[in-house]
Amino acid sequence: MESNFEPKIVGFLCKWCAYTGADLAGTSRIKYPPNVTPIRVMCSGRVDPVLVMKALSSGADGVLIAGCHPGDCHYQSGNVKTIRRFKLLQRMLDQFGIERDRVRLEWVSASEGERYAQVVENMTETLRKLGPLNWNGNKEAS
Amino acid sequence: MDYTPREIIAAFRAGLLERVLRSNTVWLCASCYYCTVRCPSGIKLTDIMYELKRLGVEFGLVQEGAIAPALSKTFVDMVDRYGRVPEIPLMMAVLLKTDPLRIFKMIPHGLKLFLRGRMPFLPHRISGISELEKCSGAMTEALVSGLHPGSGAGEEA
Amino acid sequence: MAEKIGVYVCHCGTNIAQTVDCKSVVDYVSALPNVTVARDYQYMCSDPGQDLIKKDIKELGLTRVVVASCSPLMHEPTFRRAVEEAGLNQFLFQMANIREQCSWISENKEKATERAKSIVAAAVKRVEFQESLDVKKVPVNPNVLIVGGGITGIEAALQIADSGKKVYLVEKEPTIGGYMARFDKTFPTLDCAACILTPKMVSVGQHPNIELLSYSDVTGFSGYVGNFTARVRKRPKYVEDEKCSGCGLCTEKCPVSVPSEFECGLGKRKAIYRPFPQAVPNVPVIDTEHCLYFTKGVCKVCQKFCPRGAIDFDQKEVYIDLQVGAAILATGFDLFDASRVKQYGYGKLPNVITSLEFERLSHASGPTGGKILLKNGQMPTSLAILHCIGSRDTNFNEYCSRVCCMYSMKIAHLAHEKTGARVYEFYIDLRAFGKGYEEFYKRVLEEETIFIRGKAAEVTDVPQTPAERGKLVVVAEDTLLGIVRRIPVDMVVLSVGFEPRKDAVEIARIFSISRSQDGFFLERHPKLAPVSTASDGIFIAGSCQGPKDIPDSVAQGAAAAANALSLIDRKEVTLEPTIAVIDEESCSGCKICIGLCAYNAITFDEAKKVSKVNDALCKGCGVCVAACPSAAIEQRNFTDDQLLAEVESVCVSGK
């Protein structure tokens, strides 16, 4: 296992809750690992499995999808659809032999800056243990 | 109470360790846990009192003439020897060390209880005492050697 | 033709520059394909900063712009405007957040700089794929919905109505007035609450521009900024508003007497009742839980005596839809339930009361006619006020309720004035922060109120000395003395804090707004947008946002009114064009998207056998986009190409 391995994680954050929560973590000057690079979407329901697989095949070691808590979706029920889609996504990961821990779905409200930081820290820690994903288009693997 | 719990914490923060440990406050705590469940700041005060008791014993800084530390030490000795605490021998041992005269005052009650079979004097030693010694020894060893006992892989229970 | 991209890295004073090496970021992006120019600057949002961008667009012919600075939630509109002013479509701009999600979360300059590079590079890659979009303008409905008729909602309603705009004021209770209508005096000036509130209530009732919907609640809210539809449920009062003259004969004749909620159960009311005599509207309601007709099928005395025939036992609840351009939520708070803190004996020890109960006892038209009395009818000779009940306490609510210190001192003053009793206040800290508040504290001190610094541990009726017999004993550590004191008194007043209303979750859901961790509604920005929410056109004011006293509530009510007026006076609003569009060529007509849309914005064109998006209804969430098996749907400004470019860039950078 590489001792100094730092995973690269793509984070899809919904504009209303998770992205605002992540902003709040910054405004509150909470420090957390820099491994998750945020990509803003309007709703977690916009996250097409294709985007996730693209990230993993392009060299990401993990993907975080973060949206509003169930019941709090700005678009009423977008995140409910995310939950359903996420289950399918997990099966897809199984088929490709990718550990489920590499793709996470988390709920972070606009007021949960601290929680966002914890999620990032926790996920980074998990992926540090899992090690790099050498999959498909990953140059190192080929 | 020499100092209220708030003052104990303030003194501790100010580095006045001796004042904290020599106060009777720490050893007066009877672990009723009211403070713990009521504290608006969520401070586990009872646990802190235990910690301070332990610090006091470790540094030899306890309230002058206090019986409680002696009682606790005797308690630990007996548990380590027998695995359980025989109440009467414990009390006798403590009073012999600290206030032998009180033993005589207790005789009338004690006699009644003894006659009713409520005052067994003979300690019972559990058969797992060596097991406990082994565990305890392993723990001390691990702590002394400074190795974190759980740092190896796959040890998580 | 290759795009010409300009990249601008902001220092934000030292906010970014301290942990991100901005020069190094500029060097890095300069080398990226299609980047024509990259600069860094102290404050990009300043006029000179914006001028840099404008100048480059004009002189270098930039076709795309990236600004790396704070969160887009802060300054995206600023830079979009700047870009537009220089003649470039505002959607050819992308913002990279290197402050909130980069410099502020990091202590390691090297790592933060690497992260910044990755974030900016992704924005550069993305912006290449962005397209010009036209914003749509729609007219604004000039009506305003206000939910909640406490002092905050009343203030907002009058401000807006006086400007000539129509207001719908929805109130859950039979009358407006809220908590303030139940108070006796108000701190620090000691004006009588009724004297300053009732004229405003009457104005609301009579205002030609205010339609008051009492005993009603909002059950649905849809549409978009400037064009909302609110569904309001009018609960049956069983009394017709138009016919009732408010004579009160029905109440007088009603044979059923039950504890009055308005009086905290200290007084009685009838089964047909107005909460208090100055109620607005001055129309009673029937409480079906206790009315003999509704429970046993007999009586109807009220109907017999009503001179106007206004009683209608067959009234049903009615739903009405209101068209409004903006909404103000002023739904208020709940008081903390004092019985949850067992050690103070509320609900068990008869003379332990809440601060609101004290207000009713002290109120001239309250159950005792303004006399402070014990349960045995005698006047207390000593009284203790316990601060922070349910507030500043990790076992209950962690926040400070802000008003209790001041109202506690008002209670001390009133108790002293009306009974001559010895008054004790048990406090953790005293927070007298407002205009005239510290002076009021001095005054109460001079009245010989005894302040004991220490949170009360418990209230007990178990005596330890003869002097304590028959008394309530307040046990507390006097932290200035460092001893535990036992103070025997006749009456204990618990200064209960504020809590989010129990229906706050439901209201937040209906209006699609967020709540902060403490459960109160979340404002858009704690300093700069205190009455706005993340949803355009929906404002919040008063204690539904967090505990507030009367002056602050009134100020927020007025502020929300100004915000709403500013919106509706614009006459039209622009809509974000980031909606979904379906490519008819690729659509297979599977209809999956139709079932997913929460807004019924997608319909099926039977002739062409394809799905279609209704522009006005689509909110732009993108759920259908992600679900389309034929990839026939795109979300504008969040297209697959754009997001894939961003993803790819993030993944390769640093590898």
Next chain:
Amino acid sequence: MGSHLEFSYYPGCSLEGMNKAYDKSARAVSKSLGIDLTELNDWNCCGASAYMSIQELRAHLLSARNLALAEKEKKDLAVVCPACLTTLTKSNRYMGEDPKLRRTIASALRAANLQYLGTVKVRHLLEVIVRDIGEQEVKARVSRPLSDLKVAPYYGCQFTRPFGDFDDKESPVMLDTLLKWLGAEPVNFPLKAKCCGGMLMTTNEPIGLGLVRSLLDCAVQNGAECVATICPLCHITLEAYQGNVNKKFATSYKLPTFYFTQLMGVAFGFSRKELGINEELISSKRILPEQVEAA
């Protein structure tokens, strides 16, 4: 009877000494309610407060051995001493919350081929009877209702504090409830969860006696004819120190104390002997039902 519950039973040190009657009566009533209490084989001291005051980790280790033994039996642990309840629960919780502690204890246990995975729940017998057995079955067992017996329900400190979410931490009600099922009348007893002072009797008698006095006073003022206890230490303190209180404060309390299991047993029709009700310190003759006298 419908119920059959199985527990590992942990009497605790004090039930081997002066509180034998608690042990006896607890076993008797449990059996008749269908609660199978199998004494945990070779249990050791829980690591209670006095131990915790000197040695923290070893105190947790003591608890952990008991928990490990119970886990081996695949049963939850029923206790009757609230101090044991708190100590065992504390170790159980802290090991669950703190991975470092868990690992430290786990590796120590391994030295004796023991392991603890954290599956055991520690429960007080009173809670088991009130919540798991319930009103119907308890009432069905009552053959001699304690009609009109005015009882001060005394919980002491550590029944619900700090961990017991099953009842109120300031003012618990389970014992009140149970007493009502037995036909007795629990009196208003505001000091029901206050400290008895037992911990202080050896180390600081004046303060301890003051606490006992206020408890007795409160019970008598509220019309109690006896006190029901759920804690061996409280029981001994109230029983054995009444004389000292009377001497010190010139009072004349003669308030009988019963373990709650003894009162249950009386109502269930057991004999004095079966419940270990003795008269050595304070007579209970005048308050128990006549049949009990005869037995």
